[in-house]
Amino acid sequence: MDMTDLKIKATRIRMDVLRMIHRAKAGHTGGSLSNTDILTALYYRVMRINPADPKWPDRDRFIASKGHAVESLWCILADLGFFPKEELDTFCQFGTRLIGHPNNKVPGIEMNTGALGHGLSIAVGMALAAKRDGKGYRVFCLMGDGEQAEGSVWEAAMAGAHYGLDNLVGIIDRNGLQISGSTEDVMAIEPLDTKWKAFGWHVVAVDGHDMDALVKVLESAPEVPGKPTLVLARTVKARGVSFAENIPGWHHRVPNDEELQRALAELAAYEAQLKREGGRAEA
């Protein structure tokens, strides 16, 4: 998928996310919109996956360690055909498998997550298995920035470097906010880049909404043999919805009817703009 198509796809996923959360009257709006571009880059361009064969042994693995921002993942997996798109209507409803966190009863989900600080350890195990078996797949693990306060993240960081897992890519969705406010007010985690470097990782900073830059960084990882890569993706919480961006309350606020219409109109206008620009590029 080319850059314009990726950007259009991410915009449509955002619209799906908002509609789904509005319908369910539940969900993590902010974090799902901040990670949408990262997931779009991974699922539509970077990762080797096959929706028709979700357990293909040589597939790249994705672990959503910040499991609460699952909405964009559900919408992407449905769009790619891992499960029927109509099932998105069941999100968070009684008896659904599309719960508010990744659920491995759904094709395309590797592991159940939701308790923070677990994903990177699991990803280390998967990357280690690939190394021991001489397999070529890569493992991507998306973490939150608030999650960096979990001690187990750093246990896994140590192990990833210790075992030289250059098939492992950690990504931090650095939107700067967690449920109680700014990460730096709640529990200061900076300087993240030097912390991860000190733990033995190759660190790359990137604008987490710049599709060209994201694809370049994620496609080229690992850049340093013998080292895991940490992609520090600067993002904006609730990206794409002007009145929700950067507001902590939108961590898990649900848009009302009027807010949904405003948000969809903004995104539709952005999509139209992308199409015009894409058209110019092609001409």
Next chain:
Amino acid sequence: MSNTIPNRQVICETLMELAKDDRDIMVLASDSRGSAAMGPFAKAFPDQFVEVGIAEQNIVGIAAGLAHSGKKPFVTSPACFLSMRSIEQIKVDAAYSNTNVKLVGISGGISYGALGMSHHSLQDIAVTRAIPGLAVILPADRHETKRMTQALVRHEGPVYVRIGRNPVEDVYESADGEFVIGKAVTMRDGTDLTIIAAGETVRVALDAEALLRDMGVSCRVLNMHTIKPLDEEAVLRAARETGHIITVEEHSIHGGLGAAVAETVIQHHPVPMRIFGIPDEPAIAGKTAEVFRHYGISAENLADAALRLISRKRQERER
């Protein structure tokens, strides 16, 4: 005591036998390869061994990732840390995600004797058996440990195993026979009462049975090596056929084997019960036998309790 081989050594030797032909068997340690007796495995199968350092949360997560990739990881870490420090990883990464992770809690119960409550694991059965999808097993001796280890390699799914640190006296004559997860073993049949034990207390239960036999009491002894899924059928048969149940375990009296048996008995066939274990307090310091004796986990005390239980029932019947 005749046996000098601790159960941890048996697990290592059994896994080494099987790992030759099964390259997916892996052992993980948290700076615990010595206390887990896994040094020989690490040496012989470096590609199938993973050292994680002192990081019990990480060891379970890594094992889950390995299992997800088709490996058969055995996490070997002190039961006190494994069952508490990493309980959320056990709940989510092992049980909820249903990964084929075998968690081997070593030096369990009061094995660490004088090291205090931080190193005792007397709540591990209570917490692990409350987790859906996780089997909980305590092998009784080295022979059963061997059978169990073979069964665990064949079994697909998460299991928590607890073993003690020191050699335990044999309760079986050999390692022949099959270990069936979830199936209690009738060690002695009897009709007057049943003693249900698990792990190292099976030996105590058998000794109590011998004393009772000399006094003309017919005592059934069940080795409930799998505490979850509990063999409810064997428990209820014991309740119906013998009318009295004593449980004995190296665990807090809250939430362990006794609680599991009582939950079944009270709902389906209530009979008088006694639960022997470690009371709700930081356990006193000492060697296993000393601590057991202090808390009444001895053949003599169990036999005495059995007599009182039976005579009470007999008196009631006579009235």
